[in-house]
Structures are given as structure tokens and as C-alpha cells.
Amino acid sequence: MNVTRAVSSRYSVRSFTKKPVDNKLIKKLLLQASRSPSGGNLQPWKIYVINNKSMDSFLSFQEDWKGLEVPSYEIYPKNLKQPYKNSRYELGEEMYDLLGISRDDKEGRLKQVLKNFQFFGAPAAIFCFVDKQMGAPQWSDLGMFLQTFMLLARESGLGTCAQEAWSIKNTSVSKFVKSDKNEILFCGVAIGYENKKAVINKLKSKRRSPDQWLKFL
Numbered sequence: 001m002n003v004t005r006a007v008s009s010r011y012s013v014r015s016f017t018k019k020p021v022d023n024k025l026i027k028k029l030l031l032q033a034s035r036s037p038s039g040g041n042l043q044p045w046k047i048y049v050i051n052n053k054s055m056d057s058f059l060s061f062q063e064d065w066k067g068l069e070v071p072s073y074e075i076y077p078k079n080l081k082q083p084y085k086n087s088r089y090e091l092g093e094e095m096y097d098l099l100g101i102s103r104d105d106k107e108g109r110l111k112q113v114l115k116n117f118q119f120f121g122a123p124a125a126i127f128c129f130v131d132k133q134m135g136a137p138q139w140s141d142l143g144m145f146l147q148t149f150m151l152l153a154r155e156s157g158l159g160t161c162a163q164e165a166w167s168i169k170n171t172s173v174s175k176f177v178k179s180d181k182n183e184i185l186f187c188g189v190a191i192g193y194e195n196k197k198a199v200i201n202k203l204k205s206k207r208r209s210p211d212q213w214l215k216f217l
Contacts, residue, residue, distance in 0.1 A: 001154070001155045003151070006151045006152075006154045006155050007151060009154060010150060010151060010154045010160075011201075011203075011204055011205070012160075012161040012162070012203075012205070013120070013122075013159030013160060013161050013190070013192075013194045013195075013201060014115070014120045014161055014198075014200045014201065014203070015120055015121060015194070015195040015198030015200050015201050016119075016120055016121045016122040016123065016159065016190065016192035016193060016194060016195055017121075017192065017193045017194070017195050018121070018123060019123070019192065019193045020051075020052070020123050020124075021051065021123055021124040021158065021191055021192055021193070023049070023051055023052070023124075025156060025158075026049055026051065026124060026126070026191065027049075029149055029152045029153055029156065029158075030047060030049075030126075030149060032148075032152050033145055033146075033148040033149035033152055034145070035148070036141070036144045036145040036147075036148040037141070037144060038138070038141035038144070038145075039137050039138070039141060042134075042138060042141065043141075044130050044131060044134050044138040044139075044141055044142055045128060045129075045130065045141070045142050045145045046128070046129040046130065046131070046179070046180075046183055047126050047127070047128055047129075048126065048127045048129070048177040048179065049124070049125075049126050050124065050125050050126075050127070050177075051123065051124035051125075052123075052124075055119075055123060055124060055125070058176055059118065061172075061176055062117065062172075065169070065172050068168075069168060069169055069170060069171045069172065070170070070171070071167050071168045071170065072167045072168075072170035072184045072185050072186075073167055073184070073186075075164045075165075075167060076088070083208060083212060087206075087208065090206070091205050091206075094203060094205075095112075095200065095203050096109060096112070098199060098200060098202060098203055099112065099199060099200060113165075116163050116165040116166075117165070117166075117169070119161075119163075119188070119190040119192075120161060120190050121192075121195070122159075122161070122190035122191055122192035123191075123192050124190075124191040124192060125188055125189060125190050125191055126188065126189045126191065127166065127173055127177055127185060127187075127188050127189075128142060128145075128146060128185070128186045128187050128188070128189065129174075129179055129183040129184060129185055129186060130142050130183065130184060130186055131182055131183055131184075132182050132183065132184050133182070139186065142186055146162060146187075146189065149189070150162065150189070153191065157193070158191060158192065158193065159191075159192060159193060159194035160189055160190060160191055161189065161190040162187055162188075162189050163187055163188045163189065163190060164186075164187045165188075166185060166187055166188035167185055167186065167187065169185075170184065170185040173185055173188075
């Protein structure tokens with residue numbers, strides 16, 4: 001698979017099979033992804049892998065979570081303006097329509113949201129942290145690392161789903177992985193083999209026309 005095909009065929013997988021993912025493969029992909037560019041070669045990412053027994057332990061550990069936690073950051077800006085607000089709204093509506101969950105079905109929508117915290121059934125995952133000292137440029141570097149990793153995973157036949165939703169469980173996740181107190185959780189990434197029979201995996205997010213964001217001078 002070439003880069004073009006990996007980019008065009010990558011999407012957020014939200015239903016996985018139980019087929020296990022070898023830790024050796026995950027390590028290989030992460031090492032390859034570490035060739036991603038970063039300003040000053042800071043390589044600001046810190047990655048924790050959960051798989052096999054550690055995944056089972058983590059899912060069991062979640063059962064003791066109670067109450068709300070302080071998010072590690074705001075996932076979306078307050079008073080999100082157009083066209084960003086509309087893009088976010090349309091994706092959500094397309095997903096629920098595909099699943100047959102009506103706008104009035106609050107319980108059904110909540111159940112779907114909570115699947116985030118089960119990694120959508122993926123057998124493996126990573127948690128991505130960054131030092132609290134780092135600023136926007138380094139968070140951008142982490143984003144490039146993640147994109148590289150997800151494209152390499154696609155090349156290897158794996159599906160992924162980057163999940164910023166985990167940022168609202170920063171305290172609990174940090175406790176489980178025993179992260180350094182100076183690290184902050186950016187996101188989790190579900191990793192596994194896509195369930196090709198799942199309806200939700202037919203969801204392909206749209207992209208805005210280049211006329212809205214591209215300008216040649």
C-alpha cells in the first residue's frame with residue numbers, strides 16, 4: 001500500500017473484531033512513527049500501550065470509576081464558529097442516522113458515546129501523553145506522530161480510532177498507566193482489526209471544499 005492509498009482509505013474505526021494484535025507489531029509501528037518531524041527534534045510524545053492482559057485489567061479498572069473528572073484540556077473551543085460548528089454537527093447526525101438512533105433517543109446516543117471508553121471493542125490501544133511544559137507547537141508535533149502511526153497501521157491492515165474523549169478521564173488513566181505527574185493525557189487510540197460487518201464502519205466523514213480553506217497567492 002502506498003501513502004496515497006493509506007491516506008484515502010484511513011478512517012475512524014468504531015467497531016473491532018476480537019482478533020489480537022501482536023505487541024511486536026505495535027512496537028514496530030510506533031518506532032517507525034517516531035521518525036515524524038518535531039521542532040528542535042524534541043520528540044515530545046510519551047506513549048503507553050495496553051494490550052492483552054493489561055487491556056483486560058484496564059477495562060476492569062474502569063468499573064471503579066465514579067463521578068466526573070476535570071478534563072485535561074478543552075476538546076473544542078467555546079462558542080465554536082462556522083464552518084467548524086456545522087462540520088461537527090453533521091458528523092454526529094450522520095453517525096446516529098446510520099445507526100438508526102433518533103435525536104430524541106438520549107439513552108441510545110449516550111450508550112454510543114460510552115463505547116468510546118471500551119475502545120469500541122478494540123483488543124489493543126495506546127494512550128498519548130505530553131509533558132505539561134510543552135505548548136501548541138509540541139502538541140502539533142504529537143499530532144504528526146499520531147497521523148504517521150495511524151497511516152502505518154493502515155498499511156499493516158489495522159484499523160484505528162483516535163479518541164480525544166479520553167481527556168475527560170485524565171486522572172484515572174494517569175493513575176492506571178502510572179504516568180509522571182508532569183505529563184498530561186492528550187488522547188487514546190483504539191487499535192485492532194475492523195469489524196467489516198458493523199454498520200457504523202460505513203461512516204466516512206466528509207471534507208469541506210478546498211474553496212473554503214485553500215488560497216493560492
